[in-house]
Amino acid sequence: MPAPLTDRRSAMTLTAGAALLPLIGIDTASAATKTQPASWPMRDIPFNAGWRFHHGAGNGLEQPGLDDGGWRPIDLPHDWSIEDIPGGHAPDQIGPFDKNAVGGTATGFTVGGEGWYRKHFRVDGYPADARLEVLFDGVYLESDVFLNGRPLGENRHGYIPFSFDLTPFLNRAGDNVLAVRVRNEGRNSRWYSGSGIYRPVTLDVMPADSHLDRWGVAAWTRQLENGTAVVEVTTDLVTPLEGLELVTRLRDADGKVAAETRSAASQSVSQILSLRGPRLWSPDDPQVYSLETELRRGKTVLDKVVQAFGVRIITFDPQRGMVINGKVTKLRGGCIHHDNGLLGACAFADADERRIRLLKARGFNAVRSSHNPSSRSLRDACDRLGMLLIEEAFDVWHEHKELQDFSIHFRDRWEKVIDAMVRPARNNPSVIMWSIGNEIPLRATDQGVEWEWKLANAVKRLDPTRPVTAGLNGVLGQEMIAGPETARPGFANKIDNASTIFIDVPGYNYRLDDIEREHLQHPERVVYASETFAREVFDYAALTDRAPYFLGEFVWTAMDYIGEAGLGATAFLKNGSPPFAITGWPWVNAWCGDLDLIGEQKAASLARDVAWGLSPLELLVQRPAPEGTFPWVANWGWPDELQSWAWPESADKPLTVRLYTSAERVELLLNGATVGQKTLTPEDKMKAEFAVPYAPGVLEAVAWKGDRAIARRRLETVGAANSLRLSVESSSELRGNEALAYVRVDVLDSAGRVLPDDQRAVGLAIEGPARLAAFGSANPLATGSLQSTETQTFRGRALAILRATGPGQVRVTAQSEGLPNAAVTFALA
Amino acid sequence: MDAPLYPPAKAYEPPRRLPRVLSTRDTPVAILKSVPAAWAIVVKEIPSIDRRTGGEQIKPHLGNFSLESLLVFGVVQRDAIERIDAQLKALGEFK
Numbered sequence: 001m002p003a004p005l006t007d008r009r010s011a012m013t014l015t016a017g018a019a020l021l022p023l024i025g026i027d028t029a030s031a032a033t034k035t036q037p038a039s040w041p042m043r044d045i046p047f048n049a050g051w052r053f054h055h056g057a058g059n060g061l062e063q064p065g066l067d068d069g070g071w072r073p074i075d076l077p078h079d080w081s082i083e084d085i086p087g088g089h090a091p092d093q094i095g096p097f098d099k100n101a102v103g104g105t106a107t108g109f110t111v112g113g114e115g116w117y118r119k120h121f122r123v124d125g126y127p128a129d130a131r132l133e134v135l136f137d138g139v140y141l142e143s144d145v146f147l148n149g150r151p152l153g154e155n156r157h158g159y160i161p162f163s164f165d166l167t168p169f170l171n172r173a174g175d176n177v178l179a180v181r182v183r184n185e186g187r188n189s190r191w192y193s194g195s196g197i198y199r200p201v202t203l204d205v206m207p208a209d210s211h212l213d214r215w216g217v218a219a220w221t222r223q224l225e226n227g228t229a230v231v232e233v234t235t236d237l238v239t240p241l242e243g244l245e246l247v248t249r250l251r252d253a254d255g256k257v258a259a260e261t262r263s264a265a266s267q268s269v270s271q272i273l274s275l276r277g278p279r280l281w282s283p284d285d286p287q288v289y290s291l292e293t294e295l296r297r298g299k300t301v302l303d304k305v306v307q308a309f310g311v312r313i314i315t316f317d318p319q320r321g322m323v324i325n326g327k328v329t330k331l332r333g334g335c336i337h338h339d340n341g342l343l344g345a346c347a348f349a350d351a352d353e354r355r356i357r358l359l360k361a362r363g364f365n366a367v368r369s370s371h372n373p374s375s376r377s378l379r380d381a382c383d384r385l386g387m388l389l390i391e392e393a394f395d396v397w398h399e400h401k402e403l404q405d406f407s408i409h410f411r412d413r414w415e416k417v418i419d420a421m422v423r424p425a426r427n428n429p430s431v432i433m434w435s436i437g438n439e440i441p442l443r444a445t446d447q448g449v450e451w452e453w454k455l456a457n458a459v460k461r462l463d464p465t466r467p468v469t470a471g472l473n474g475v476l477g478q479e480m481i482a483g484p485e486t487a488r489p490g491f492a493n494k495i496d497n498a499s500t501i502f503i504d505v506p507g508y509n510y511r512l513d514d515i516e517r518e519h520l521q522h523p524e525r526v527v528y529a530s531e532t533f534a535r536e537v538f539d540y541a542a543l544t545d546r547a548p549y550f551l552g553e554f555v556w557t558a559m560d561y562i563g564e565a566g567l568g569a570t571a572f573l574k575n576g577s578p579p580f581a582i583t584g585w586p587w588v589n590a591w592c593g594d595l596d597l598i599g600e601q602k603a604a605s606l607a608r609d610v611a612w613g614l615s616p617l618e619l620l621v622q623r624p625a626p627e628g629t630f631p632w633v634a635n636w637g638w639p640d641e642l643q644s645w646a647w648p649e650s651a652d653k654p655l656t657v658r659l660y661t662s663a664e665r666v667e668l669l670l671n672g673a674t675v676g677q678k679t680l681t682p683e684d685k686m687k688a689e690f691a692v693p694y695a696p697g698v699l700e701a702v703a704w705k706g707d708r709a710i711a712r713r714r715l716e717t718v719g720a721a722n723s724l725r726l727s728v729e730s731s732s733e734l735r736g737n738e739a740l741a742y743v744r745v746d747v748l749d750s751a752g753r754v755l756p757d758d759q760r761a762v763g764l765a766i767e768g769p770a771r772l773a774a775f776g777s778a779n780p781l782a783t784g785s786l787q788s789t790e791t792q793t794f795r796g797r798a799l800a801i802l803r804a805t806g807p808g809q810v811r812v813t814a815q816s817e818g819l820p821n822a823a824v825t826f827a828l829a
Numbered sequence: 830m831d832a833p834l835y836p837p838a839k840a841y842e843p844p845r846r847l848p849r850v851l852s853t854r855d856t857p858v859a860i861l862k863s864v865p866a867a868w869a870i871v872v873k874e875i876p877s878i879d880r881r882t883g884g885e886q887i888k889p890h891l892g893n894f895s896l897e898s899l900l901v902f903g904v905v906q907r908d909a910i911e912r913i914d915a916q917l918k919a920l921g922e923f924k
Contacts, residue, residue, distance in 0.1 A: 313830055315832075453838070461837045465832060465834060473898075474890060475854075475895045478849055480845060481844055498846075580903065
């Protein structure tokens with residue numbers, strides 16, 4: 001029998017002599033950092049530390065007697081597809097990337113396969129009749145779960161939470177082994193999925209008889225009137241016994257009780273909370289309450305769930321569009337995949353929060369979780385930071401896009417997926433719509449229309465407070481009419497299209513030219529652009545301003561992601577060749593994001609800053625094409641523009657300089673002399689372009705409104721690399737091994753300017769209680785490991801991500817040949 | 830201010846489809862393919878159409894894409910679809 005991974009003495013130390021943490025041998029790091037409840041019950045206990053992992057298949061790996069001492073110790077979340085390929089050899093295998101990976105460009109040449117996880121734990125401190133459930137927030141892809149060698153169940157969708165009751169097979173007095181087999185095989189995804197238990201795992205301990213149903217609380221703001229919010233709450237209970245009471249309350253951010261109500265417990269309890277002077281939730285001011293649900297017997301709390309809640313009312317109509325608490329709000333949206341860049345699919349709360357924080361800083365107020373339900377930590381970050389969120393269930397229904405994708409399970413499991421998308425997220429104030437699918441093949445056939453109805457109405461049975469949407473590409477299908485039993489309320493016997501007939505708020509993918517034309521035929525529709533090309537940012541900004549029924553856009557994508565390699569590629573093609581290129585190995589990331597893989601702004605993001613009013617002026621230079629070539633940009637891409645005026649190989653040659661501006665007039669100066677001026681018209685779409693012969697020095701742009709210069713931007717010719725600079729982003733609020741630190745590496749010249757196009761090897765040394773979780777750059781090509789202490793900078797930058805292993809000071813030192821070492825010291829965890 | 834509700838419908842009955850004229854703007858490529866007379870027109874005007882729409886990435890979407898909606902991806906050219914449109918119109922309405 002293997003030994004428990006954490007000894008009893010350590011665990012007892014953590015509980016400080018109280019019998020409040022009787023779960024022995026688990027998750028010491030996480031447990032040490034959470035405030036433990038003073039009494040039963042215990043929900044949401046981190047169950048992430050102390051797992052063991054084996055990459056490969058085998059028989060009997062779930063058996064409790066198996067000696068797993070040779071398996072690799074890991075802490076969750078974990079994604080084996082982002083790890084170096086074992087025994088990999090260049091040039092066909094580079095870090096986690098394999099030129100011959102079955103997923104090809106779709107998964108960014110990463111590799112799946114089979115992996116096993118095991119975790120030992122003890123529960124002998126708990127009452128013998130306590131019920132224990134384990135909750136997985138997401139495992140990719142197919143998982144089979146065993147406790148002490150006995151099957152608990154399986155899951156076949158890679159992005160939904162699922163739980164199992166451990167109670168029937170628990171060893172109450174000795175060692176328990178939870179084993180999880182994970183398989184990610186075949187061509188099952190169009191983008192990087194990751195592999196393994198890539199989202200956190202938690203444990204819930206509750207009474208065996210009466211308890212709160214998982215995700216059984218549904219709350220929504222029914223009315224805002226005369227300074228009072230009416231919040232309706234429905235709570236489902238499991239086997240409620242006589243004499244129990246259900247207490248529901250809202251606490252404000254200061255912890256004060258803002259409203260409370262009590263009812264006799266029954267299978268389903270409906271309650272009303274009346275909240276005077278509510279602090280409303282909105283993207284601009286995301287006030288979050290704690291919604292507490294307690295099942296009590298007298299003064300004893302038997303079970304308790306706490307979740308975020310926001311008081312807000314959102315309406316949609318074609319006259320005003322989307323209105324949040326009475327204020328018209330346009331969507332400034334971005335599509336995102338689930339991966340966290342260099343970390344792969346791992347859903348660290350810090351990483352999810354960083355993504356949302358970076359996007360918020362760039363003016364985004366909405367993200368679309370394409371094309372799957374998001375992690376809990378991402379939703380929580382959206383709640384806290386004020387980011388609207390569209391949750392999406394499917395990329396396919398009954399017809400496949402990839403041969404082994406979810407379509408093979410869809411007919412049997414669609415209801416489970418809808419349930420697992422809606423119920424856990426229906427109290428998140430950030431969630432504004434439920435998407436039932438993205439670019440679904442054959443959606444306009446008879447069968448497709450029936451699925452559209454089934455899915456939309458399954459959502460509405462679980463949450464009738466939000467509209468249903470879908471991402472629709474191409475055309476909307478044949479005109480048709482639904483009868484009164486079948487139609488959406490108010491739409492019976494009216495002409496609609498096959499793809500929109502049961503959709504409350506249609507989302508359009510790449511249909512810019514259709515939107516206003518269709519509005520003439522269907523003025524009743526409220527629509528938005530669920531996917532857009534970055535190059536259309538100024539068109540969508542203008543449309544958003546002039547069309548009240550048009551809610552706004554979601555660019556594809558807000559941030560780079562692994563997979564769909566080269567979707568936004570740029571290249572230089574030989575003069576005379578057709579303007580078309582196919583990208584493949586060694587491209588591994590999509591390169592279509594406004595922000596790159598490590599969170600830096602790319603040219604498209606700077607242009608968006610202007611389109612969305614964050615900046616009056618931006619200045620960029622297109623990388624010059626080598627002799628005999630011309631630049632090509634993929635549909636989802638953006639010209640290869642940099643904030644750089646350092647092109648020594650292009651002396652005296654004309655370079656394309658682009659200014660993005662909201663000003664009336666712009667002027668361009670090179671070393672103090674005017675080299676171009678332009679008065680902009682609406683047809684210019686906020687862009688001015690100049691050809692400027694290159695000479696080193698200072699290129700300056702000035703934006704004018706009348707006689708007043710409203711903005712200036714300068715690009716200076718940088719010198720040779722002179723030093724490295726390390727800087728730590730704002731410190732994590734988390735503790736224990738959940739905390740991450742992001743350390744930026746910049747290559748500077750002697751004047752302290754970042755070299756905008758520099759690539760060089762950099763090595764890291766880490767001292768103190770942290771380990772390297774990832775180290776790399778935004779380079780869209782495979783250049784090496786993402787987990788080694790060596791990497792190559794790209795455009796003068798790299799990023800290291802450290803995971804805490806304990807409290808204390810961490811020192812990171814960077815070295816690069818020919819440059820002095822640089823170091824930074826900071827506290828983590 | 831009252832919050833809106835989106836209640837579920839009661840039962841499913843297949844919606845009634847309205848007759849349509851085939852077009853390059855609104856008719857999915859898959860539908861054009863299913864009508865031999867229509868597809869013959871398309872092949873005549875764009876002889877390489879099967880190759881252009883035969884890629885693994887685009888094939889699943891032929892039930893959603895019309896010829897016109899493929900313009901943005903550079904799969905077909907505007908002048909060809911205008912010629913096709915005039916001929917499709919002559920085929921009359923389809924259920």
